[in-house]
Amino acid sequence: MQTEAAAPEIAPLATDRGRKWRAVLGRWETLLAGLLVVTAIAGQSISPEFLTTDSFTTGSLDLSEIALMALPLAMVIIAAEIDLSVASVLALSSAVMAYLWSHGQPIEMIIPICVAVGALCGAFNGVLVTRFGLPSLAVTIGTLALFRGLAFVVIGDESVTDFSTAWTDRAFGNFAGTFIPNTMVLFAVLAVAFAVLLHATPFGRSIYAVGANEEAAYFSGLRVKRIKLILFTLSGAVAGLAGGVISLRNSTGAANVGQGFELTVVTAVLLGGISIFGGRGTIAGVILALLLLGGIQKALLLSESISSYWVQIVTGALLVGSVLGPNLARRVADTRRRRSHPLQEVGL
């Protein structure tokens, strides 16, 4: 009985190369790349200024902190958790920076402290989720309020705007005379680091395992709790760094920065093909999604006639489409397969 059921080949045999092409083309990242091309064409037809180095410089600068925070958040979501508190950690970090600067500390010392503060916040989230077993969605909604509240407690309604120009120029400026902002170089470095971590190390593989099936991962010996704790801490640390970056870039350290960022970061990650259920997704996808979001925003900004309100509608539609599309495609494929192999259902 067993051997008979296992015998029939389901799909027609394809050549190795054909299957590989289909594998590449069928991937989410390829779809994103296609959308990028469409955006490039559409954007250029809206405004001849779209495909310029200027657009990249200013557009990517605007998304710097979102891009940074998307990297570790991708890993958190792959592990089937979520962290909605990243923007509040960024705000707390900015507030701490403002406070320390107004008390005479040098930037060189402040930035590591901000990263440490962020890491602490992330660890707090992590402990609540792992040791206390609380759901990360609820926890991070709570810490979203808590951390931003703490930011206000630190610096109140004030803002510090007199950071040293050496540093603000560095945060706002471009790398070595090119059109690439320094913050993008920082992002590129972190992106490569996270990509290597996620895609080429055992730790990265274990993240996928935890996300795909936590129980199985636990029983196969992975230290699930420690992995999650590390991921939350990383998320907080990078958010802390992003807080320092945004404060220097805008020359404003305050508690009300980054309002609403968390949703944009989650959107970028989900759009990048990271499944909300965990276990799937790549850093490459996140990078492409960030480019896509930035490109759409820039195109609409440059348009003289299309209202920039459309950015929100398009973002929302893309987000939903990114999950709905594959679902529908799968359903169509299932129906087609069922029609051509009716006996498959019965296991013959």
Next chain:
Amino acid sequence: MKSARPHAMRVFLVALALLAALAFAACGDTQDDESDNASESASQEGRADPNAPLKKGLKTVSIPKQLGNPYEEFEHSGVDEALQELDGSNRISGPTDAGASTQIPLINAAVQQKADAIIIAGNDPNAVAPALKQAAQRGVKVVGMDSDVAPDARSVFVNQVTTQLVGENQVESIGKQIDYKGDIAILSATANATNQNAWIDVMKETLKKPKYKDMKLVKIAYGDDDDQKSFQETQGLIQAYPNLAGIISPTTVGVAAAARYLSTSPQKGKLKLTGLGFPNQMRKFVKDGTVDEFQLWVPKDVGYLAGQAAVALASGVITGAEGEKFKAGRLGEYTIGKNGEIVLGPLTTFKADNIDEFDF
């Protein structure tokens, strides 16, 4: 589970693709901008020529603090009016929230679209400064309006009234209503807003004068120029300070919200309110006794003056130095003051006997 190598390969492919995209983008870069700006900035550095003809066909972009604010809409309609009168055109481009850095992408977009001048009411004086300075380097003239930005990031600043006069007049307005005795509070807009903080500083200074010695400022609340928040902050002020005699709200959103709250509360008529308000919004409350008087200027004139100044700047009539004069259409001639400030004029007080003369 797939092996790690295909994924790593994909990341490197993406990196390659990114580099290729950047190289492609570099083809259409902005070299041509640098060259014609060089000549423009030369004329900018040079002397002002009061007799220079006003250029036609100029395109300006005006950036309010936030979209959907009727005060700002009215103000920026003045910029539209000025540009149209001078055969140019203005585009209003504003952020959907009044955060410190939300105007930056708009400034950059205006520069990319090769605007001749940017007129901006700043949400935060420093956050927008780097972007504005870059705009200036590209030959775009920068005019600050209503809420100033860092002085070195703009050529001129159009102020509706001197900071000093606003602070003094508002304190006097409330003092007169409470017989110069009692606790007062201020319901402001956002905590960063330059104009608000400047006016509040003058109010604090003014309160030190002997005439106001029996008045005490007990609290500054922030309504963030949000109607609901201002409404609730008014509520909170009255709860926390039951002996409050008067509230100054130097923001059109704040004073309207406070008036609306007071008009249905037991403090109506007893707790005095003054501020900077629109006649059309406040008329009801003046007529029903909630508010005795309030003050303002005509916002459209502020915008109009800013538009005229922008065209004058772009035509080389002025450079923003103290003492330069220019003609601002229907408003007459103006002289630039210290730090590039151009003042529209004094405050107007609205009371029951004159409020029907105005429609804005």
Next chain:
Amino acid sequence: MQAASSEGARAGAVAERVLRIRELGLVAALALLIVGTAILEPRFIEASSLRNLALNASILAILAVGQTLVIVTRNVDLSTGSVLGLSAFLAGDLLQGHPGMALPLVFLLGIALGAACGLFNGILVTWGQVPALVVTLGTLYAFRGLAFLWTDGRQVNAETLPDPFLNLGSDSIAGVPILVLIAIVIVLIVGQWLRDYRPGRELYAIGSNPEGARLAGLRADRRVLIAFVLAGALSGLGGVLFTARFGTVDATAGVGYELTVIAAAVVGGVAIFGGTGTVYGAALGALLLGTITSSLIVLRVEAFWQQAAIGALLLLAIALDRLLAVRVDARLRRRSARRAN
């Protein structure tokens, strides 16, 4: 069969007791907070002050009731703030353009708009099988963008709205503000529906065990869809009431509200993983959040502590719920072990 059903009943009784403890806990916390603040500042319990308290919490409570319906089924609705904004502007725009329009019609249209948005969400979640978090995050953006497009920078001013409408937001009947009455009625109706009527109870079943519910023949998809439609309708109602209360409305009405609404529900005992919680708890949660804000203002504590306080409270509530859930679980397991022996 007998053993199973009586065991089910006993499990139900345990859960009921837990819920009641939870709600009593909320009432106790509320009472403690009010009394504590009143001792420090007696003006806090003056009639007008308490009235303001209830008023501020009413709209939040109505939205929290809708959110409860959705969360109980193990979903979430992040678009509630944007739906409120759309509905609020609709109400204001209609009345500004047609001051003579019958108020019930305005309410109906606002609720219908909200229900339509909820239907959209629900279809994507059930038929499209897109997780609720993703759907409502997307519609949060999309609906807000629509609101901006529609308002096109305009604003509805309180001064142009008809007085009877605005009075709804501030008048009282027998000392109780109308808004509060509406909120109480809604909480009672929905609460009873969830407790005593089958479709309502099935929501809990779907939330605690979606697969099991499906296998047991429950039309899970249809129930979830209804939950989203109701949540949207209630957000729509909240929007109309928002305009009545505050008068001046623009495209940013309700921005950021969704997290406060979810916080109110979670603090009120509605577990984020579904299956437990009541609308009474959610309403109490809304009241508690509103009271914290008011009492901090009255005590002249810096407003900054509010957000931190709300965050800490939320974490406390979640931890408490988790503790209770573990206890209930252990107790049920002990009972069934006892039965087996």
